[in-house]
Amino acid sequence: MSTLQTLDRGLEAIEIISQRTGGISPAALADELGVHRAGAYRILTTLEQRHLVAKGNDGLYRLGSGALVVAGRFMTQYRASAQPVVQDLADRSGCTAFVAIADRSESIAIAVAEPAARGSIGISYQVGARHPLEQGADGLAILAQRPERPTDSEAVQRSRAQGYAISDGEVQPGAVGVAIGTGEGSSTDVEASIGVIRLGRPGDLDISRLLPLVRDARTAVARLY
Numbered sequence: 305m306s307t308l309q310t311l312d313r314g315l316e317a318i319e320i321i322s323q324r325t326g327g328i329s330p331a332a333l334a335d336e337l338g339v340h341r342a343g344a345y346r347i348l349t350t351l352e353q354r355h356l357v358a359k360g361n362d363g364l365y366r367l368g369s370g371a372l373v374v375a376g377r378f379m380t381q382y383r384a385s386a387q388p389v390v391q392d393l394a395d396r397s398g399c400t401a402f403v404a405i406a407d408r409s410e411s412i413a414i415a416v417a418e419p420a421a422r423g424s425i426g427i428s429y430q431v432g433a434r435h436p437l438e439q440g441a442d443g444l445a446i447l448a449q450r451p452e453r454p455t456d457s458e459a460v461q462r463s464r465a466q467g468y469a470i471s472d473g474e475v476q477p478g479a480v481g482v483a484i485g486t487g488e489g490s491s492t493d494v495e496a497s498i499g500v501i502r503l504g505r506p507g508d509l510d511i512s513r514l515l516p517l518v519r520d521a522r523t524a525v526a527r528l529y
Contacts, residue, residue: 313337317347318371321357327364382494383414383431385528390498391417393521397514399500400429403486403525404442406495410434411443414496429501435475441483444469445497449485468515469497472506480504482514486526498522 320336321328328336334344348365351357355370386403394401394417403415412434437443438457447456448463456464463469471481483499498521500514 313339313343314347314351317344317351318356318367321365322367322371324366327360327362327366329364333365379414382528386415386525387417389521389524390415393417393498393500393517394419395421397500397517399481399502399514401498401500401521402429402442402483403496403498404446404483406437406443406446407434409437411437411440411446411497413442429476439471439474441469441471441481441499441501442497444471445483445485445499446495449487449495468511468518469499470506470509471501476501478503480506480509482509482511482518484515484518484522486522496525498525 317333317337320333330344330348331341333348334341337344337347339347348357348359352359352365352368355368356374357365357371358368359365390401390403398419398421400419401417402413404411404413406412413429413431416429416431416433435443437447438459444459444463445468447460448469452461452464459469468482468484471479471483473479479501480503481499481501483497486496486498487494499518502508
């Protein structure tokens with residue numbers, strides 16, 4: 305199927321600008337896009353009118369407030385779409401299920417579900433709960449899908465090697481969990497993980513039963529973006 309070249313270049317421009325935290329000049333953007341400088345100016349003017357980019361006092365362009373609005377709407381829609389998947393995982397596993405995303409150096413839960421047939425004692429895990437990425441199966445699974453680095457902790461290295469991450473009370477004392485990343489961590493992907501948690505010790509996790517369920521849910525969530 306053919307694409308609209310002008311639209312494609314505009315979207316590519318947004319992606320390039322999003323990666324230049326210090327801002328980018330029209331000339332540099334033109335070089336990146338492989339277009340004449342006048343073409344880059346037209347693209348920037350159009351994006352600026354939509355508040356998707358903004359020109360700073362230094363003459364460089366950065367993402368504008370419109371990008372924040374779009375991102376917020378995406379996250380709301382993403383959460384709504386992910387919730388049924390998370391609920392199904394909770395019901396099938398009998399554990400609290402979640403989807404978490406990376407927010408700078410922290411992991412934040414954006415969708416959480418309890419199994420319909422839960423016992424009298426459950427896990428206190430709510431949407432918006434956050435903690436350092438280095439703690440908990442959710443954060444470790446996110447870090448494990450990033451490119452390997454010499455500074456990676458043993459926990460991250462182990463999670464990357466085995467294809468899943470396990471937590472043992474780092475976030476909630478007495479709670480254990482297993483999680484896997486939902487993508488490859490590229491610049492265009494949502495850095496996220498999906499998994500389950502329950503009361504107990506790591507030995508109480510039936511990995512052979514839970515991992516296929518989490519992987520099925522990961523496949524469903526990955527289709528959402």
